[in-house]
Amino acid sequence: MVSRPRSFRHPGRDERSTAHRFAVSLSAFVVAVAVSLSAFVAAAGVATAHAGAVRSAAPGTIEVPTWLFLLTGGGAVGASFLLASFVTDRRFIRSIHDWGGTLPSPGRLLRFVGRFVGVAILLVTVYVGFVGPDTQLRNLAILVVWVGWWGGYVASVYLIGNTWPTLNPFRTLAELLPSLDREYPERYGAWPAVVGLLALIFVEVVAPIGDEPQTLAAVIVAYMGVSFLGSVVFGSDRWFDTVDPISRTFEFYGHAAPIARTDDGLQFRLPGAGLSEAGLVVGRDQVAFVVAVLYVTTYDGFVGTNLWAGFVIELVGFGMPPLLGYLLVYLVGFLLFLRVYWWSARLARRYGDTYYSVEYLAExxxxxxxxxxxxxxxxHNLGVMLSLSPTLLDVGGSTLVDLASGATISPPQNPLTLASLPSWFSGLELFFVLLGHLVAVWVAHAVAYDLFPDRLQAVHSQYGVTAVMVLYTMVSLWIVSEPPATPPYL
Structure with a gap:
């Protein structure tokens, strides 16, 4: 074969071609974001009307069927995939995910303060949970766990960075205990974490730990006991890095945050950029855990809908015990989520026409x-957090004063609350749902272009995961837009 002489090449042609592809990719990326957000505006407007149960059109409003609202949201995610497919310049994609820099290390003193604060909050929460008032919104334990920790702190992990390795009070206390340093069976992998996460959320759904402070405190103590036992047997590092479901959830969430801990200190990057890293998920057990993280957030919202209330009432009508019905649907739903995701991985291998295994693509x-x-x-949690943040501050300040003075814990009878959120807030909630899906589409796009040398392969490999994301989008938007209902029999 005779190759073309080097002297026949046009000087600067490759450079101009690269610059042209970069410009086209950048333009396509901007268009993708603009069109997706435009589709969201339409979806948000529809959802606001739906959430407010607007059936008869008021002046200046349009009654839109629920199915059209859901298709609009799912279509926005599908459109973002189609438009992101025009972003084909690998250097541009890589430059987005490699952008960032370093931050100064927080130092040992700040880490010590963080550990002290974490343990102090844990001890106060357990103590007040057992001896404080029985009223839900007057007991600091309820507010700390569900408003401060579950609503606010968990959000900070994926919005800012994962500080749980420092604040984790269970690990801080477990490190003070002796350890047998037994070898952890490698065949177990992250499966105990999967079981633990599913168990925690199921207890949160069916047990009255959101209403009864003493029950909540007992669950926290039980969780502490399991953590201590596992740390004594396998060592605290092994237990909290592998088995503990909360630590593992926060570790994964932390990769979505703009601030990350590295061997060289703290690093900042674009939000979501860390999710495209190779080796973040390894093995079927970790794939199952990631799917479980997604599933439990969905199930937690689903049990608060009228559809679920009617369904579980029907199950009980056929003679099934209520708790068994909750558990059965819970487990079947998780297996269904897991099965659908593995189906998307098989589609990625089929349409990507690759030698990569289905398991590797799923990872x-x-x-x-x-x-x-x-x-x-x-x-799902921002509205509750904003509404009850004044309550947390009011009850927290009063309770801490009572503890410091040795007086009986007696928070205000009617603590401060945020009466109502503005009418546009429901649209903001839907924006967060859609934004999460748009980031997911971009992350999958970046992963595909990192895996496949051919552009068509990269695009075709995303068919399955995009279809799953569209399905998840429609389910999530439906749950968020539904009026809240009390789960029956609990």
Missing amino acids: RFAPSLLAIAAGYHLA
Whole structure:
């Protein structure tokens, strides 16, 4: 074969071609974001009307069927995939995910203060949970766990960075205990964490730990006991890095945050950029855990809908015990989520026409689901957190004063609350749902272009995961837009 002489090449042609592709990719990326957000505006407007149960059109409003609202949201995610497919310049994609810099280390003193604060909050929460008032919104333990920790702190992990390795009070106390340093069976992998996460959320749904402070405190003590036992047997590092479901959830969520801990200190980057890293998820057990993180946030919202209330009432009508019905649907739903995701991985291998195994493709695309889980968590909990933050501050200040003075814990009878959120807030919740899915689409796009040398391969490999994301989008938007209902029999 005769190759073309080097002297026949046009000087600067490759450079101009690269610059042209970069410009085209940048333009396509901007268009993708603009069109997706425009589609969101339409979806948000529809959802606001739906959430407010507007059936008869008021002046200046349009009654839109629920199915059209859901298709609009799912179509926005599908459109973002189609437009992101025009972003084909690998250097541009890589430059987005490699952008960032370093931050100064927080130092040992700040880490010591963080550990002290974490343990202090844990001890106060447990103590007040057992001896404080029985009233839900007057007991600091309820407010700390559900408003401060579950609503606010969890959001900070994926919005700012994972500070849990420092604040984790269970690990701080467990490190003070002796350890047998037994070898952890490698065949177990992250499966105990999967079981632990599913168990925690199921207890949160079916047990009255959101209403009864003593029950909540007992669950925290039980969780502490399991953590101490596991740390004594296997060592605290092994237990909290591998088995502990909360630590593992925060570790994964932290990869979506703009601030990350590295061997060289702290690093800042674009939000979601860390989810495209290779080696973040390894093995079927970790794939199952990521799917579980997404599933439990969805199930937690689903049990608060009228559809679920009617369904579980029907199950009980057929003679099934209520708790068994909750558990059965819970486990079947998780297996269904897991099965659908593995189906998307098989589609990625088929349409990507690659020698990569289905398991490896499932591992690489799985982190994109964390962006969806983060967006839904924020949408589902932000309203509660904002409404009850004044209550947390009011009750917290009064309780700490009583503890410091040795007086009986007696918070205000009617603590401060935020009466109502503005009418546009429901649209903001839907924005967070859609934003999480758009980030997930981009992460999957970046992973595909990192894996496949051919552009068509990269695009075709995303068919399955995009279809799953569209499905998840429609389910999440439906749950967020539904009027809240009390789960029956609990």
